[in-house]
Amino acid sequence: MVTQKEIAQILGVSRTTVARAINGKGYVKKETKEKILQMVAEKKYQKNFFGSSLSSKKKKVFSFMVSSKNAYYTEQIIAGVRDARDEYKYSNIELHEIITDINLADKQIEKLKEILEVEEQIDGIIIIPLDREKVYEILKPHLKKIKVVSLGIKLNKSISHVGPDYTNQGRIAAGILSKILNKGEKVLVLDNGDDNISSKYYLKGFLKHIKSYGFDVLGPFKTMGIKASLAFLNEIEKEKEFSAIYINRYAQDILKKMPVDRLKNKKIVTNGMGKRIRELIESGIVAATVTEDIYQTGYTAGQMIFDILCKNVKEIKDIVSEAKIYFLENLK
Numbered sequence: 222m223v224t225q226k227e228i229a230q231i232l233g234v235s236r237t238t239v240a241r242a243i244n245g246k247g248y249v250k251k252e253t254k255e256k257i258l259q260m261v262a263e264k265k266y267q268k269n270f271f272g273s274s275l276s277s278k279k280k281k282v283f284s285f286m287v288s289s290k291n292a293y294y295t296e297q298i299i300a301g302v303r304d305a306r307d308e309y310k311y312s313n314i315e316l317h318e319i320i321t322d323i324n325l326a327d328k329q330i331e332k333l334k335e336i337l338e339v340e341e342q343i344d345g346i347i348i349i350p351l352d353r354e355k356v357y358e359i360l361k362p363h364l365k366k367i368k369v370v371s372l373g374i375k376l377n378k379s380i381s382h383v384g385p386d387y388t389n390q391g392r393i394a395a396g397i398l399s400k401i402l403n404k405g406e407k408v409l410v411l412d413n414g415d416d417n418i419s420s421k422y423y424l425k426g427f428l429k430h431i432k433s434y435g436f437d438v439l440g441p442f443k444t445m446g447i448k449a450s451l452a453f454l455n456e457i458e459k460e461k462e463f464s465a466i467y468i469n470r471y472a473q474d475i476l477k478k479m480p481v482d483r484l485k486n487k488k489i490v491t492n493g494m495g496k497r498i499r500e501l502i503e504s505g506i507v508a509a510t511v512t513e514d515i516y517q518t519g520y521t522a523g524q525m526i527f528d529i530l531c532k533n534v535k536e537i538k539d540i541v542s543e544a545k546i547y548f549l550e551n552l553k
Contacts, residue, residue, distance in 0.1 A: 223264040225367055226476070232256055237517055242423060248553060259328040279313045280530050281529040282306075283336055283522075285348040289323040289416065290474065293495035294515055298372070301519025302347060309527040326351035333359055345526045349373045351417045368529045373418050381529070383521045384515040390492050391469075393424025393511045393544055398465055398490040401432040401508060402496055406464035406488075409457065410440035411450055413470035420470035423492040427467055439463055450475045466486055473497035494547065502549050513542040529543040 225243070226538045229236040234253060242249045242257040244268075249257070260266075263441045284302055299318065306316045319336065329351050336343065337359070339401055345368045350356035357377050360369055369376065373384045398408065415421040424441060432438060439461055444450040450471065457463075465488040468475055471489045476484065477500070484506050491498060494512040500505040521540060530532045 222267050225266075228257065228260050228264065232260060237520060240304065240308060240520075244304060251546070261449065270487050279315055279342075280344040281315045281317065281340070281342050282345040282347065282526055282530070283317045283319060283340075283343060285329060285333065285346065285350075286318060286320045287323040287329070287349050287351065288320050290471065291493065291495045294493070295320070297515035298519035301516040301521070302523040305520045305523025305527060308524075310529055312527070312531045314527060314530070321351075323351065323418065326355075326417060330359065337363065343367050345369070345530050347372055347522050347526050348376070349418065350376050368526060370526045370529070372518065378539075380477075380535065381525055381538045383518055383525060383538075383540040383542065385518065385544065387420070387422035387425035387492075390419075390511045390513070390544050391423040391428075392430040393426075393546065394423070394467070394490045394492050394509075395427045395430035397509050397511070397546070398467065398488060399431065399436065401488050402436060402465055404435075405437075406541055407439055408465040408467060409438045409463040410438055410442070410460070411444045411466070411468045412441040413444050413450060413468065413473075414443070416470055419492070424469040427469070427492075429469075443467075445509075447471050447474045447478070451478055454479065458483070467491075473501060476501055481506065498530065499552060502547065502552060505549070506513070509546055509548045511544060511546050514545055517545075518542045 225239045226236050234257070238249055238253065239257055242254040243261060286295065286299055296303070303316070306314055319332050321332060333356065346360070347370050348356065353374055353376055360367070371380055371381050371382045371384070375382045375384065396472045402408070410428065411423055422466045428438065428441065442453060444453045450468070467490065469492070471493050476489065476499065477497050481504070489507045491507055491510045491511060494510060494515065498507060498510050502510065505516065525538060
């Protein structure tokens with residue numbers, strides 16, 4: 222019987238693309254989807270029901286995700302986990318989602334403690350650990366019984382993990398900007414703080430790399446919020462000349478609120494992805510953005526925990542999500 226992996230190899234696409242086409246979830250180009258479904262019919266593909274797992278005991282997995290101002294991130298990462306779950310639905314997987322605010326690490330801790338105290342059965346946990354040390358200390362006594370996969374932020378070397386190298390993504394953003402800057406041009410850098418996941422690492426990678434190219438950096442200035450950043454930009458434009466802008470957090474919100482005529486001569490590269498960043502690239506304000514395939518990151522984390530539970534995979538894996546660069550030319 223042909224597998225999704227074999228179909229992917231035959232057609233020269235990713236296995237995730239094959240899964241999306243078969244399940245009817247996630248974006249797949251129309252012509253690609255038609256080829257996949259034609260191959261499915263020709264090869265008489267059938268979903269793998271994992272044999273005896275049909276009659277196996279129900280497995281309960283709790284997914285601790287976070288919500289932020291960038292709704293796209295939340296939607297895509299949850300969609301990835303759900304689609305992985307759907308591929309394993311015949312294995313009697315029951316997925317419970319707990320979503321807390323990215324800025325409220327204590328709320329996540331509270332919910333985690335509550336689940337561990339109240340639930341009689343917990344087979345697996347997927348978690349974006351906002352407070353890594355506290356989360357690990359809470360989970361440590363349960364690790365023999367509960368399988369855990371961390372997402373975005375590595376929890377511990379003894380626990381499987383999937384997530385990006387945010388520092389490297391910051392370095393890549395700096396590399397792109399360096400190619401479109403002229404010698405002597407200055408870069409204004411705004412630091413909007415730590416979102417507990419990526420922003421401080423974006424900034425670290427960006428600063429180190431842009432300075433290595435010899436460009437002058439104004440800042441980083443700690444503006445700490447959208448309103449404060451807009452006010453700061455209004456003032457600094459009166460005092461300083463600069464050709465480029467880099468903002469490690471809230472970039473899409475800040476740039477969307479600025480008048481277009483103030484941005485049209487600026488060179489801007491960002492990190493992350495969302496609806497507003499797409500619009501900014503389409504309008505020519507942002508030259509490029511560097512991010513990971515957010516859906517794929519969620520999907521891989523889901524696949525990892527379900528493989529551990531359904532296939533008894535014991536190997537500790539640490540998967541680094543591939544960095545993606547989006548220009549106007551390759552926006553889908």
